Amino acid sequence: MELPVIGQMPASASGGGCSASACGSSGEQLSHLPEAIRAKVQDHPCYSEDAHHYFARMHVAVAPACNIQCHYCNRKYDCSNESRPGVVSELLTPDQAVKKTKVVAAKIPQMSVLGIAGPGDPLANPQRTFETFRRLSAEAPDIKLCVSTNGLALPESVDELARHNIDHVTITINCLDPEIGARIYPWVFWRNKRIFGIEGARILIEQQQKGLEMLTARGILVKVNSVMIPGINDQHLKEVSRVVKAKGAFLHNVMPLIAEAEHGTFYGLTGQRGPTAGELQELQDACAGDMNMMRHCRQCRADAVGLLGEDRGEEFTLDKIDEMDIDYEQAMAVRAQVRAGITAELNAKRAERADAEVASRPLPMAGEAGTRPIRIAVASSGQGLVNQHFGHAREFLVYEASTHGVRFLAARKTDLYCAGDDTCGDAESVLDRTIAALSDCEVVLCSKIGFEPWGRLEAAGITPNGEHAMEEIEAACAAVYGELAADGRLAATCDRADRAA
Amino acid sequence: MAFEIIETCVNCWACEPLCPNQAIVESRPHFKIVADRCTECIGDHDDPQCASICPIEGAIVDEFGEPLNPPGSLTGIPLEMAMSLLEKARRAQSRGETAA
Structure with a gap:
């Protein structure tokens, strides 16, 4: 007996039958995208469910400063046993980050994506972030560059982002309603002042939406991340999903809140719980009707290295990197070879699935x-x-x-x-x-x-x-x-x- | 008249580029304010910039040692709650270590 794999149905077959029209597996998820976008993301480990088994990614922690406070973040926290966004062990200068990237790219040839995700907000550290991007665009042109941001400084950064050929930007958008925002963001730093409460949240939301519109207008891909906080924004996120899709975001990633008292965050200390696996799933399913959902996100650390779900950061600490001698020219050649091999394998698998799809019949059972x-x-x-x-x-x-x-x-x-x-x-x-x-x-x-x-x-x-x-x-x-x-x-x-x- | 950064600073760099007088310097174990250069932003900004972006309550103090961002003012976590819950977590952890 043969079962079709929903995630691998060709676009024509998947349109009607499956009620959750973006089921989350790669084929289904990406088949809704225009060809140009699909080509950009299908080998990106964070966006493509099948590519993430093959291609690796890394984050470099060059951006320590932040311009807002979120109730799920504690800026004092740094634990190497912990794995969640915003947490890192070692802050890098742009120079160190470039070196680390090139070393990792040589040692892990399937590494295809470099992201800057923190530990603060990358766009609140424009000099460090953009110097890193500038140098990598020149010195490692075969690596895709991504950045994630809370969005507050996004509108003023769009020109610079476009200059470095950064084709993926992730914006964390947790709400559209400032009253909900005030329960997530206690303050933002805006135009030389700390602004608290609803007014601060209103400014943040405005900048996020403006930044989203500006990026999509320029053809830069935007993914939206949302943290699901039960009782605060869980129902509201369906509306967020609708709106960000209408404004051109290509993917929505709903992630569960991580909150424990020992993290020392506001939510952790006040007993705000995260969603259960079932609640998360239900919300993702509810949003899926409007939006391509991302389900294999691992909420990587801001200094993660390796395949999604693994972290080889320990192998590439600053002192270890210093001892490694890399022939970068040769490494580039090896990388091109390894990638060509992976791409061929992925394409063969994708074609095989498409064939199997055509051949499959309604299930006997x-x-x-x-x-x-x-x-x-x-x-x-x-x-x-x-x-x-x-x-x-x-x-x-x-x-x-x-x-x-x-x-x-x-x-x-x-x-x-x-x-x-x-x-x-x-x-x-x-x-x-x-x-x-x-x-x-x-x-x-x-x-x-x-x-x-x-x-x-x-x-x-x-x-x-x-x-x-x-x-x-x-x-x-x-x-x-x-x-x-x-x-x-x-x-x-x-x-x-x-x-x- | 000058502010001071104390040991609870987490070296996040947020304040450094904002200072109109380049009075903030990277330093270990934590960033410092060069007292001679600090004007508390008077004449440049309505609010002192370092203290307006600093995420750590109590990390920047005035000349009397008073925190510009007192406990509870930034995170919204009431001080007593933070202390008692952290204490509880610590006790649970030490119990775990003893058991192991």
Whole structure:
């Protein structure tokens, strides 16, 4: 039995059938874009669900200053166990950043994207940010450049951004309503004054929207990030999604709030919770009707290095870089080769999927009883394969399999955040947390799994499965779904909630 | 008459480019204000620039040692809450270390 993979349907086929018209997998997500934009983003690890398994990215932390305060950020915080935006261990000068980028590009030839994301706001540090971009455009022309910003200083930076051929800008937009904004941003620094409350939020929102319009008018791609804060902007973000799409943003990325008391943030200390995986998903699905959604975002640190979901920053600290001797000319040649290989592989896979799509027929089991959708968690270290040991996985990719096919839903981190309490580093509790994070999944696919976690997962109603090791993720999910259906284990009445009860 | 940056400064660079007198210098363990050059922005700006962008409550003080941004004024976190919650987190952490 063959299941079509929704994320890989050709544009013509995906328009009508799938209710969530931007399901999140790359093909579907990107197929809605005009050809020129799709060509720009399809090999970008942050935007393309299949490219992120192959191409790597890095952030350089050259921008320490910020011009606003967000309630989810604490400028004092710097913990190397922690992985979230705005957090870094080592601040770089533009010169150091250029050197680091070139060293990483030589050591990790699949590195294709350099971003400046903080730890403050890149555009509040225009000299450092633009000097880095200026030099990299000249010295490493094959690397794509990106920047993310809170938007306050965006309108005044658009000319300079356009000059450096930066084709992707990410703006974090959490609201359109200043009253909501005042509950997220206590102050902004604007025209030589600190401006508090609703007035400050109003200025920020105005600048963000103006910057968005200016960028899209110049043909610079804009992605919008939003932090989902339950009870504050969760419902409002549907409106944000509609508006930013109308203004030309090509992708909307709704991310969960990260707030723990030990981070010392306003939200952390006042007990503001983040959304559950289910709440996040529901909002992403609700926004998807209006906007291309991004679901594989890993909320990388401002100094992250490597494939999405991994961080090799430790290998490239300043003192280590100093000792590395790089022949940059040769490295460029190797990079071009490696990239050509990856692009060929990706294109072959994309073509293969398109062919499979044309060949596929309505599913034999569609419409029969016993074919409810299920969620499957996958341990993968890249290449789009089920290829990671359960115990080594720091995140799981969650897919939904149904009679409509297989679609990617989200990446769930399990032990990436330093909880800072007595659970920190404890193997037992990491397993507990993994099980909790995957509680809505019925199967977990991995290359191998130990005896003890096997038993614990089964006891929690999640079936471990190592029989699809090294297979393509979507194909493996489809196969598992088919097996469960054949065994009569997908009766519509027996849903996850019933089983858990 | 001059402001001073004290040890709670996190070296974020936000103030440095704003000073109309180039009185702020990078320094370790934290940035410093060269007292001779600081005019508290009088004549240049309505508000002192360093203290208007500094994100850290208490990090910049006046000549009497009074913070220009007192606790609670920037983050909105009431001081007592911040202290008691941080204390709780610290206790939980040390319990964890003992258990391990």
